[in-house]
Amino acid sequence: MTGFDRARWLALLIPFGLLAGAYGSQYIGGLYPCEMCWWQRWPHFAALPLALGAFVIGGPGARKALVAAAALAILVSGLIGGFHAGVEYGWWEGITTCSSTVTPGSGKDVLDAILNAPLIRCDVAPWTLFGISLAGFNFLISTLGAIAILALLRKGGNA
Incomplete structure (x- = not known):
């Protein structure tokens, strides 16, 4: 397996894995x-089709570019996770809004949901x-993973 193949698989x-963990902790755990947790998911959503494209796109230059773009998206998620972890640890102030689990319904149902939502x-x-924290783990895994992907791409190998 070449360095590019390893990078491509890591980018996918x-x-x-991190999105599966996030959704598992949400729906099973x-x-x-919170709002900042969602911010961390969006770059991973962007990285998935980029990484998948690196498996189906024909040209080696395009495949490497897609893997690099996926790595940058993963890095963005990691940096957001680092900011979020700093907010959780009290190192700096975060955003002022928080999230709740309200879902749409009738007027009375929405009011009841708002009043009873955590x-x-x-x-x-x-x-x-x-x-x-989970944000801290996202920071560690995403940042180190993105660095590893980019290092593997630099190292070379056949695309």
């Missing part, structure tokens, strides 16, 4: 995302492991 598996704060980590 990192956002897929009950950890609803408030998801951006400055409180709902879960940690070894003192690292």
Whole structure:
């Protein structure tokens, strides 16, 4: 397996794995995302089709460009995660809005949902492991993963 092949697979598996973990923690673990959690997901959503394109596009230059673009999207998610983790740890102030789990319905249903919905704060980590929050793990995995992808691309190999 060439360095390019490794880079291409990392560019696909990192956002897929992190999004699977995010949705698993949300729908299985009950950890609803705050606004900043959603911000971290969007670049991974962008990275997936870019990485998939690197498996189906014909020219080697285009494949490398797609992998590099996916790596940059992954890096953006990691940097957002780093900012979010800093907010959770109290290193700096974050945004002033938070999220709730309200879904549309009738007027009375929406009001009841608003009044009963949990408030998801951006400055409180709902879960940690070894003192690292989910945003912190996204920062570590995405940033290091993007650096690894870009290093593998620089190292070369056949596209």
